[in-house]
Amino acid sequence: LLFIIFTIIWVLAGGFGTPVVLFAGFVFGKWLGTLFVVIGLTIGATGLYVFANYFLKDIIKEKFLNKFQNLESKFKKSELNYMLVYRFVGGIPFAISNVLPCIFNVKVFNFFVSTLIGLIPQVFVWVSLGSGLERIIDQNEEAPSAIKLISSPDIYIPIIAFIILVIITIIIRKIFYKK
Structure with a gap:
């Protein structure tokens, strides 16, 4: 519970997710770490969205509306679907990605649900990496070399999964921005 509260505060303060996610994997393992981080990030992101x-x-619209004007009508037609794609695709700093939907007047419920579901793949990969680091450190009496770290399935499988997510993200972005 304390970790989830810390994560919420971290997100509200504009903190980026990587340290929190790796720490969760290191301390809580893959499954609990993913659960705790997704809950904390979702609540914190929703709080930041509501605040923004x-x-x-008005400030956000003034700064970003011209850049994303072509997406406004699409968001209005299928808000939840576009928010899910937006969350899954990522590639924008987390704090900014939490306030940009203000441009499209996204309903709080749709923001919450899309964040909850859309963050799971990314969070799971990074939490798995943190969990793998913990396991490797636990198994070795001295600090493992970089080669030993990278050659461990606990590390290279999440890295491969991350690369696959990046490729999928690029494909989805091309489809998303093409239409």
Whole structure:
């Protein structure tokens, strides 16, 4: 519970997710770490979205609407689907990705659900990496070499999964921005 509260505060303060996610994998393992991080990031992201939507919407629209104007009508047609793609694709710093949907007046419920579901693949990969690091450190009396780290399935499988996610993200982005 303390970790989830810390994660929520971390997100509200604009912190980036990588340290929290790796730490969760290191301390809680793959499954609990993923659960705790997804819950914390989702609640924190939703809180930041609500805050930005209430207090910063005009500033955000002024800065970013021209760049994303072509997506506005698409979001209005199928808000939840586009938010799911937006969350799955990622590639934007987490704090910014939490406030950009203000441009499209995304419903809080759709923001919450898409964040909850869309973060799972990315979070699971990074938490698995943190869990793998913990396992390798635990199995060795001295610090493992970089080669030993990289050659461990606990490390290279999450890295391969990350590369696959990046490739899928690029493909989805091309489809998403093409239409």
